[in-house]
Amino acid sequence: MPKEDTNTVRALQGLANSNSSVRLRAALAVGTTPDPRFVDKLIERCATEPDFSVREMLTWALTRHSSLLTVPKLIGELRSERAQARSQALHTLSKIGDRHAWPAITRALLTDADDEVARSAWRAAVVLVPEAEEPELAGVLATQLGRGEREMQLSLSRALIALGEVIMPTVRAATADLDPRVRQHAIATERLLRNPDAGFEFAIEEAKRIVALGGTSQEG
Incomplete structure (x- = not known):
C-alpha cells in the first residue's frame, strides 16, 4: 500500500479512536493536509463526537476543505434526526461563511426544540443572512425571546444585536409582550444594543426591575 494511502487509513482510524487525544491529533492532521476523501468521515464524526475540543478541531478540518464539497454535505446534515448532527453542521456552516447555505437555515432550525441546535442556528443565521432578509430574520429570532436560562438568552441577544438597528421595531x-420573561429579555436586548459595555447581567437585572414596576423600555 502506498505511503499516502497508509497515512489516510491511519488518520481515518484515528478519528474513531477511543482516546480523545488521538482523535484530536487525527483531526488536526486531516485539516493540515486536506483530502476530499476525509470529508464524509469528518462530518460523520461531528454527529457523534462527545469531546468539545475534538468537535472544534473537526470543524476546523472541514473549513480547510473546498466549500463546494463540504457545504452541500453539511446542508444534508441539517435534516438529521440527531440533534448534535444538526447543531455541529450549523456551527461548521457559520465558520465556513458560504452564503449559498442561507436558504437551508429554516424557521424550523431557528426555533428547534433542542437548545444547542437553536443556538447554532442563530449564530449561523446572522453570519449568512443577506442584508435584505435581515428584518425577517429579526422577526423569527424575536419569537424566541424569553426562552431558556441566562446563557440561552444571552446567545439570542448577541445574535439579534449582531443584526444591528434593523431589530429595533x-x-x-x-x-410590551404579555409574558414578563419576553418583556425582560426584549428590554435587556434593547439596552445592550444601545450600550454594549453594560453587560448582559446588568441589562437583564435592570429589565427585571422595569418589568416589576410595570414599565417598558421607554420608561426605563
Whole structure:
C-alpha cells in the first residue's frame, strides 16, 4: 500500500479512536493536509463526537476543505434526526461563511426544540443572512425571546444585536409582550444594543426591575 494511502487509513482510524487525544491529533492532521476523501468521515464524526475540543478541531478540518464539497454535505446534515448532527453542521456552516447555505437555515432550525441546535442556528443565521432578509430574520429570532436560562438568552441577544438597528421595531414591540420573561429579555436586548459595555447581567437585572414596576423600555 502506498505511503499516502497508509497515512489516510491511519488518520481515518484515528478519528474513531477511543482516546480523545488521538482523535484530536487525527483531526488536526486531516485539516493540515486536506483530502476530499476525509470529508464524509469528518462530518460523520461531528454527529457523534462527545469531546468539545475534538468537535472544534473537526470543524476546523472541514473549513480547510473546498466549500463546494463540504457545504452541500453539511446542508444534508441539517435534516438529521440527531440533534448534535444538526447543531455541529450549523456551527461548521457559520465558520465556513458560504452564503449559498442561507436558504437551508429554516424557521424550523431557528426555533428547534433542542437548545444547542437553536443556538447554532442563530449564530449561523446572522453570519449568512443577506442584508435584505435581515428584518425577517429579526422577526423569527424575536419569537424566541424569553426562552431558556441566562446563557440561552444571552446567545439570542448577541445574535439579534449582531443584526444591528434593523431589530429595533421587532424588539421594541416585544417590550410590551404579555409574558414578563419576553418583556425582560426584549428590554435587556434593547439596552445592550444601545450600550454594549453594560453587560448582559446588568441589562437583564435592570429589565427585571422595569418589568416589576410595570414599565417598558421607554420608561426605563
